Every structure is written in C-alpha cells, then in structure tokens.
Amino acid sequence: MFYEILRLHHISRKSDGQVINDISFNLLRQEALCILTEDIETKNFLFSLFRGETKPGQGKLLLYDKPCLFHQLEDVHASGIYIADEHLLVPAMSVAHNLFMTDDTFYKNHQFLNNSHMDYAAKKLLKQYHLSHIPPHRRICDLPFFDRYLLSILHTLTLGAKIVILDTSMYLPATPQETKLLQHVVAALKKQGLSLLWFSNKWNPIFQNFDRYGVIQDGVVTQLAPLTSIPPYIPEPNFMEYELRRHSINGQTGKKLGFFQNGSFDFTLYEGEILGLCDPLQRSADFLHKISHGTPPMSSIIEYNGKIYRGSLPPAGKTAYIMPSAQESRIFPQMTLYDNVTLLLKYPMYNCLGHVNRRIRNHLTEAALKSIGASDIFLKYQKKKDLAGISIQDQFLIEIAKWVCLKPKLFVICNSTSVYNSLSAQRFSQLLERLQSLGITILLISSSEENLLKFCTRIIELW
DSSP states (O other), rough: OEEEEEEEEEEEETTTTTEEEEEEEEEEEEEEEEEOOOOOOHOOOOOOOOTTTTTOOOEEEEEEEEEOOOHHHHHHHHHTTTEEEGGSTTTTHHHHHHTTTTTTGEEETTTTEEEEHHHHHHHHHHHTTTTTTTTTSGGGGGGGGHHHHHHHHHHHHTTSEEEEEEEEEEOOOOSHHHHHHHHHHHHHHTTTEEEEEEESSOOGGGGGGGEEEEEEETTTTEEEEEGGGSSSSSOOOOOOHHHHHHHSSSOOOEEEEEEEEEETTTEEETTTTTEEOOOOOOHEEEEEEEEEEHHHHHHHOEETTTTEEESOOOTTSSSSEOOTTTTSSSSOTTTTTHHHHHTOOOOOTTTTOOBBBBBHHHHHHHHHHHHTOOHHHHHHHHSSOOOOTOHHHHHHHHHHHHHTTOOEEEEEEOSHHHHHSSSOHHHHHHHHHHHHTOOOOEEEEEOOOOHHHOOEEEEEEEO
C-alpha cells in the first residue's frame, strides 16, 4: 500500500547569509525519490535537519501525517529514519559483524557471540539483495569502495530503518554492471517496504528506476514529478533538469565498446555513455592524438568492438578524433560548406567516372547538420562560395557534421575546454544528446573536472 510517510511543508530558514526559501516535498511508502540540487548549503541544511542538529525557522516536518521535531540523532533513529554512511562501518570488523553488531539474538546467553549463526544470517541477507559476491567473513577494509557503499545501505536496514536517506558519494558507479547492481538493491529495499530519499548534485544513471525526481534551486523546490513525465525541453538556466532528461533517455547499455591501455593508464568505454577523462597532464590526449595520426605506440593495447589491436589501429572511420584549438582552423575556408561536410566521403559521393554527385552531396550535408541540431549552419552558409571569416563555433559544428557522415561509433573530443568557451552549455548538451541518439559513444578529455561534471555520465581522473 502506497501512502505518505514523510512531508516537508514549506520549510524555510534564514541565518548567517543562508536563505532557504521554501522546501516542500513528500515521500511515499515504498518510493524512491531523488532530489537534485547544486545548492550545497540547502542540501547540508536538510541533512542537518535529518540528524537532529538544526531546526527550521518556519514550516514543519510531518511523519506519518503528524508534526515532529528532532532534538537529537536518537530521535531521528527512533522514528525509523537513517542516513546511509560508509564511514559508520567498522573497517577492522567483518561484513557479518557490521551488519548485525547491534542484534542481541546472535549472542549466546547474552555474552558470547555466535559467529556461525551471524555469518549464515549475513549470507542470506546478502543473497536477498543480490550481493552474494561479498563474503560475510571478509573485513570491511578489504572490500572495494563500491561494496562498502552498498553495505552501508544494508546496514541501515538491519538497524531498523523505514526511510533511508542517501547522498551521492564522490564515487559514482563506475560501470553499467555496478549501476544495475545498485538498482537491484534499491528495488529489493522498496519491495521490503522501505522508502529512499536520495540527494545528488548531478544526474546519476541509478535514478533511472526511481519513481519521482525533484529539483531544488535557490532554496526552492522548482519541480517534483514522476520520471516518466519529464518535460520535453527545458531551456537555460534550468540546465540540471535538461541534463536529467538527456541521461534518463540515453542511459548506458552495459555493452563494452572499447578498452584503451598505454603504459601508466587504461580505461574502458561502454556503448551509449559519455565518459569524461580528467587529464591535467594530457597523457591520454597525446596517446589518442598519435592514434588519430596513424602512429599508435607499439606498447599500446586497443580493444575495440570485440577485437584487440596491439600497436595497430582499429578500422578507419569508426572513431572520430576532434582536437579543437582556437589557433587552428578545423575546416577549409576556401571550400564550400558542402565540400567541407562531405570531405571524408567517397561513396556514394562519386560516380564511376570520378565526378561529384552534387545532388547527393547537398542532401548529405543538410541531413548531417540537421541530425546534430545545426540546421542554422546550413541556412547560413548554403549559398556562400566559401567559408571565409567563419567563427570557431561554426567550425566545430561543421567538423562534427563531417564525421557524422561516416557513421562512427565513437567520438573523441580532446581539449574540450575550448569547446565550452565557444558553445553555450545548453548548445553543447543538445549536441551530445543528438550524437547519443545516433548511437554514438562519446569520450570527452579535459583538464577541467568542473566542465566534465556538467556533461558526463562517468568521470575517470588520470594523474
């Protein structure tokens, strides 16, 4: 039965320059609700509220339709609200001990611990939540971070949680398999009657199977709606909601597209994702630049579309390498728009005598630009004899269209900071969405993690 168990009703506060204008949302039983906000102060205030550390200036918090006020953390736990935190796990203790350390039923005569019964209970619980790969006897400190994060969620369950509150960790699920595993855990918790309230400063693929989402901007809940009713278009400055739509429609498929290895770094790409490489030292950019020029390092290993290439190149045309630079022209200004966009094509551009089929050339040019949402570029340059004086932004979009004609599977955009400087966040986000809809995987390389966070579904830092 789905009924309301928690409601924040016009919560507001003003102190120390921090203004929370109007926070209002509710949480149903067996519901998973994600709250997206880039306002760190608002999020910290709400977490302090759920720890019993602070009180709202105005408004009220209702639990099971009754007003409540938390004076300390014990009051919060007594109401069945727990915040999942991997730091609350004891590193030197086993998984089973962490899950059931407060359960008196596993102590013989209330004095001696029954380890065998505890291990059995932990094994059963882990299996129920699709975590059979975690050994109950393994120490917490010996587990990878993602497993510890999952165990922190189960820990709230064994403590008696009815409402689990989560905060997106600095570590996001690194692979589609991990994302799917976390989604299974969320679904199993809901099946057991629990509700989840997850705060995040960015969209995460885990939220794809959540029931609703909310957006907090400037201390106000601006949206609260089911994920199935996301608006078809949200202009700036509501960039976060637009990003939400893009990631929820174009999620990762879970199929590996490629693996790149060269000495001190390696990374894996999955079909349909936007992977960001934060590479201050430009090691991956130099590596991919050599590949784009046909000179891969002999020590390199490239697994691409199921085939392994050692010191050699994948088939030409399947990967688009774009290295934008404000100092370099990415098109030929003396050529027409049509000749620039179709420059890499051979067939069906030319007939058996080697003459250009202008009708097909013009049609492919218009179709390529339209497919990436750049019809304005076609209208702007279609009748011009050359591209003299073209802007950097237009150059970049024409180069993208040129590669789209080859139907590549992967787009690699190196030094992408210069792209952000010439395109608006909304225009670049729309471009990424268009490329994803064409079945293209995207790899963005930049020295700025802040820029990558705006657009990527996953980020890897190379140091």
